[in-house]
Amino acid sequence: MQYRTLNPATEELIESYPVALAEQLEGALDAAALAADGWRRTPIGDRAARLEAAAAELQHRSVELAGIMATEMGKPLDQGAAEADKCAWGCRYFAERAPRFLEPVSHTTDGSETFVRYDPLGPILAIMPWNFPFWQFFRFAAPALMAGNIVL
Numbered sequence: 655m656q657y658r659t660l661n662p663a664t665e666e667l668i669e670s671y672p673v674a675l676a677e678q679l680e681g682a683l684d685a686a687a688l689a690a691d692g693w694r695r696t697p698i699g700d701r702a703a704r705l706e707a708a709a710a711e712l713q714h715r716s717v718e719l720a721g722i723m724a725t726e727m728g729k730p731l732d733q734g735a736a737e738a739d740k741c742a743w744g745c746r747y748f749a750e751r752a753p754r755f756l757e758p759v760s761h762t763t764d765g766s767e768t769f770v771r772y773d774p775l776g777p778i779l780a781i782m783p784w785n786f787p788f789w790q791f792f793r794f795a796a797p798a799l800m801a802g803n804i805v806l
Contacts, residue, residue, distance in 0.1 A: 655672075655673045656671060656673065657670065657671045657672075658670045658671075659671075659726055661725055662727060662728040668725060668726060682806065683777070683806075686776075686777035686804055686806055687776065687777060689777075689804050690774070690776045690777050690803065690804045693774075693799075693802060693803070694774040694802040694803075696802070698752065698753050698800070698802075699753075701749075701752075701799060701800055701802070702749035702750070702752065702753070702800065703749075704799075705745045705748060705749035705796060705799060705800060706745065706746060706749050708742075708745050709741075709742040709743075709745035709746045709749070710742070712738050712739070712741050712742040712745065712788075713738070713739060713742045715738070716734075716735045716739055716742075717731075717735055719734060719735075719737075719738040719788065720733075720734030720735040720737075720738060721734070723737065723787060723788070726787075727784055727785075727787065737786060737787075737788050737789050738788055740789055741788045741789055741791075741792040744789075744792050744793055744796050745792060745796050748796040748797045748799075748800045749796075749800065752797065752800035752801065755772075755797075755800075756772045756800070758770060758771045772801060773802070774801055774802030774803045775801075775803050776803060776804070777803070777804050777805070777806055778794075778798050778803050778804070778805050778806070779805075780795075780805060780806070
């Protein structure tokens with residue numbers, strides 16, 4: 655069995671992908687767990703720099719990405735370019751604000767020290783709908799990556 659990407663206007667086959675076998679899925683999950691250990695130790699400033707670079711790439715390639723969305727799902731070009739730009743905005747938003755968002759928060763209690771700390775969880779799996787193919791991904795991936803998680 656294969657997954658197929660078809661142009662909705664012409665029904666032309668764009669690409670086909672084999673369904674992953676159980677062993678391949680296990681291998682991907684194992685690789686994700688290994689990658690998560692390294693990413694969680696990556697300084698937040700380095701994570702932000704990577705997200706800023708992703709934002710720059712999204713904006714630089716917004717017309718190309720809009721074309722892909724148009725071909726693969728029939729999204730109008732102007733909406734696809736706007737979606738790529740919105741994703742760039744989201745990357746920049748979290749790259750800039752995540753250090754503040756992730757600071758521990760102290761609380762006054764009867765205990766000697768009480769606080770909320772935000773630690774990475776590890777690999778996070780997302781299965782997304784197709785109607786906003788880039789935004790659905792980036793709106794969850796940008797904050798997750800900044801928090802020290804990796805995404806699948």
